[in-house]
Amino acid sequence: MIEVGLTHFLIVSSALFSFGIYGIITRKNAVMVLMGIELILNAANINFVAFSRYLNLGLSGQVAALFVIILAAAEAAIALAIVLNIYKTFDHVNVDEIEKLKE
């Protein structure tokens, strides 16, 4: 049986990160983009915890992960509020077409 090592965690997190990036780039729906961002954040969290666990850094990684989770929650709340407002204004949440600020 194979010992679960740092590499495995990193592979999982990079997969998550890639999915996140993919989501951000390809989706036009603002909610989907937000989900992509959440995926990236969580990929980072896995890295924090993994490095903290394997590289003898004490509890710093875990603390950082906790901060990120809290931040992500706050961010998700604000972002969803914005998306809601956007939907109210434009009747859709397609990021490509929200160009009002550009003008």
Add this chain to the structure above:
Amino acid sequence: MLGFPILTLLTFIPVLGMIVVLLLPNDRAKEIKYTSLLATGLQVVLAIVLMMNYNFNAGGVYDESSFQFIEKFRWIEIPGISWLGTVKIDYFLGVDGLSTPMVLLTAIISFIATLSSWNISNSVKGYFALFLLLDTGMMGVFVALDFFLFYVFWELMLLPMYFLIGIWGGPRKEYAAIKFFIYTLFGSVFMLLVMIGLYFSAQETLVDGSKVFTFNLLALMDQSNYTADGILSPFNPNNIRFIAYIALFAGFAIKIPMFPFHTWLPDAHVEAPTPISVILAGVLLKMGTYGILRISYPIFPEITRDLMWYIALFGMINIIYGALCAMAQKDFKKLIAYSSVSHMGYVLLGMASLSTTGINGAILQMFNHGTITAMLFLIVGVIYDRSHTRGLDDFGGLATQMPVYTGFVTIAFFAAIGLPGLSGWVSEALVFVGAFGVDIIRVLTMISALGILLGAAYMLWTLQRIFLGKLNEKWNQLADLDKREYAMLVPLAVIIIFLGIYPSAMLDIMNTSVNSLVDFLSNGSANFTLSGL
């Protein structure tokens, strides 16, 4: 010594006159003219007072204590600017035997030129204001003993001259004025460079013992004042005194004007109104030779000695070349202009001899040429006023129509030819005596003697073409001289005859100074031996 600053008065009375002229309303032409006449007249009176109080035994030249009527005080003082040190420039006036004749000449010629300006009719106010400013500039050059002050006066006279030619001149006045201006400015630039070079090469010790850079001409003549590393210091083995000498000489040579820098002269003369031609020939040309004697000679004695042959060579070229060019002219005024070139050659030749007789002759020739040429230009002016032409071939037989005028012409012409008994001869003879005595320039002197012959040839030819022969009937209405013209010509004629018979009147003034200059050049400056090249 007098109880009042005579040199300052001499120099700035015209400026006072100018202020009065500027305050007068435009249409008061008569008052303006009389104001100028008064100002220049006062100048003549002061010059005579100066002559009467003059000490004939004071040498001057390089020795401050034997200068006369000295006025010296701090003019500009800027304490301690980093690497420049303290800048101090003196207002330093004084005369000696080299400058007194020129002061006198300037006063006389300015007065006579004012008289001759009586016919000026357009923008009288501007004319006389500029004229008086010009007068101040000229006088200042001859009395300044500080290089900076000298340069200020030198430039001061340039601008009025430019306008006087450019506004009141003849048909090609703009060309002539700009040519004069640029040519002279060109020379001034050289002078400026040398002046600054000298400034940073010599230090004067002040009363409190501190050493400062100096523009004082007399301090610059004393080689113990030079710093060890100044670029124009004789102690600096890599100095460029030779180049500086050439540059300075070129600056003065343009004014003389020395071949090949002379071509501004005929144009300026031909286009300038008569009084300005008189000033130009009578005084301005002398500033060049005076500058050489006052500045180039005593500050660069060793190079002067090295180059005396070349100075004599240019003197000879001026004499012969000017005379031959004069012979070919068809315009009366241009002929006189070229004769000036020729006569200034004698001054150069005399100076080149570095001998008492030669330099005395040169200074006397400066004075005599001033009076004689002034008279010649007045003569041209008289005939031009009446006939509005200057072509030599347009006249003929005027001796019958204007006998008195012809009499004055004869005096002036023969003075220019160098007839003994008239002033021109004395100075020419002294120049030759001086130059012939120096073996290295003897051959040049012999060739120069041809100038006597050529001078006679073109002058007599001119006399014949204009005054002799059958009267050209076209001119049978010309009037002889009027009172004003008498007043211009008589004093000059009297001076010419008087100095021809009794030249000592002028020679005694300059002789002591010339002797000390010669002595300085040959002995007193023996330490000036490091040459720039």
Add this chain to the structure above:
Amino acid sequence: MQEITFLQLSITVLFLPLLSFLIVILYGKKFPKLYLLETGSIILGFALSVLLMIFKISQQLNNTLSFNMTWIDFGNVPMLGHLKIELGIMLDNVTVLMLFVVYLISMLVHIFSLEYMRGDRLYNRYFAYLGLFTFSMLGIVLTDNLLMMYIFWELVGLSSYLLIGFWYEKKSASDAGKKAFIVNRVGDIGFFLGILIIFSAYNTFSFAKVFEQIGMGVLPFDSGAWLTAAGILIFMGAVGKSAQFPLHVWLPDAMEGPTPVSALIHAATMVAAGVYLVTRVFVMLTADAMLIIAVVGAFTSFVAATIALTQNDIKKVLAYSTVSQLGYMIMSLGVGAYAFAFFHLVTHAFFKACLFLGSGSVIHAMHHEQDIRNMGGLRKKLPITYLTFLISTLAISGVPLTSGFLSKDGILAGTLAFGSLTGHWLIPAFGFIVALMTAFYMFRLVIVTFHGVPKNKEKFDHAHESPFVMVMPLVVLSALSLFIWYTPLPHAPDAGWFISDWVKTPQTVVPENLRFDFMKSSAPGEINGEVVHSASYTEALHHAHYPAMALSLIVAGLGILLAFLMYQWKKIDPDLVAGKVKPLYDFSLNKWYIDEFYDAAVIKFTLKFSGFLAWFDNTIIDGIVNVSAVITRLASKIVDLFDIYIVDGFVNFSAFISGFIGLSFRRMQTGKVQTYLVFVVFSILILLIIINPF
């Protein structure tokens, strides 16, 4: 008489004419009678000069009186010590004799002119000019130094210029005046350079001091050649003033002036100034200088005589005869016959003045006709003029009992002696040939003018003898052309007082090695207890005396005979002779083409050259100035263009480039976060690939 009185008197005599000149020239217009004042002052001056001469010769015969004053004082000159220029006067026998001659002739000419010039528009001015001339001439005579000699030398030139061009409305007259002045100037340059050599060497102009230093062996620039040069250069002044070849061309032209002027200036006095100058510097002439002087004199007398043979203008003939006689005097000085040269100067002054005034009388009578071919037979109409003219002609031809015989004979003897001592036989040969020609052309002149039949009947009929004031001077002058005034014996000039007592040849001062052999002091320098010029020369002169006299009598007789044969008795047809030697005749008639030569070679050349230089000045020198101005303006134009197109262009170009780049990259800026993110991701990937940390 005290010495100081002599000097006061001579100064008075000198300045009297100047004073009257000034008064007349300034007030002549207002007071038309002022010419009388001028004439009066000359007569007074003459009286004083006679007094001066008598007292000098009776009381101070062998003394030289001099007086000088400082003119210019240079003080203590570096290297030279105390230097001053002095002017002064000197009285010796030569001076007082010259004073007398000048004043006498001047006075007679004044008197003659009273009538001759009557009615002239500028009558007063004419007399003023004569006064000026007299003053300047007296200055030359009285001076004791070279500088003053030069001063008055030039003043004489001026008065000559004024008087030749007196009728200035005539082109030929003003031309002649100008020519005289300029040609004289050529000589004067030489004279002046000579003076400069002397002054540079001795720091003084005074004759006495210069001679003293030369006598002590001080040479100019330590070389005998320079002394010779100084002598020759000073002599050049004489070449100009005394109309010696090649500068003689001005004198014949000078005949454009009024005839009395020709008599005074261009025959008797001014032209003799050159000779006088050479007598003054005689003692410092080296052998080489003397030889050149002799050759110039001989050649001049020959050239002028050949030209005089064929001239038809009465004054031209006299003018060339003057040149020829001046050549005689110069030659005489050159061969060392000092006393005879001065003697001839005096006698020539009288008879030549007489001839000129006589010709003036003829011209006056003939109403300004000067061509002798239109005269003839005037003997009957003008008996006194004829008689005086004849006497003077006899004198100039060297016929016994005249003064000219004495002086010419002396000169010819001098040349013979010189020839025998040095072997230069050509000089006496020239002398005798010229004597022959002189006798011939002078008698030709007399015969054609006064003898024969009148050629121009109308003018002849109107001719009449001149009034007293014109005839009187003629009589006085012709009387002075007789021998009796100079010596009791008509064949021996040195038997009289003039040569043996009054004028003595001075001892030369030049160093021995620069003298002629016969002048070396090794030969005893004393004869009859008196120091003379040179013993062997005096000896030779004595030996030459009778041969010279015989020869000169023969040639003079031959010349006169030939003239009578050709013109009086018409035995020989002059035209036929002229035709036979046509080229020679033309050569003489055209004055050896010297004027033409000068015109082509000197005047034309100078004018061309001056024209070229004026062109050069105007086009090249001024051209350089103007071209440099044009170049400067062109350069400024170019800089302007550079500024507009290059500097400014660069600025614009860089703006354009950045604009272009901006435009081309604008597309990438979509404003979409996703696009940017793609760039970021790919950039990171690319960076990873490049850096390749693995």
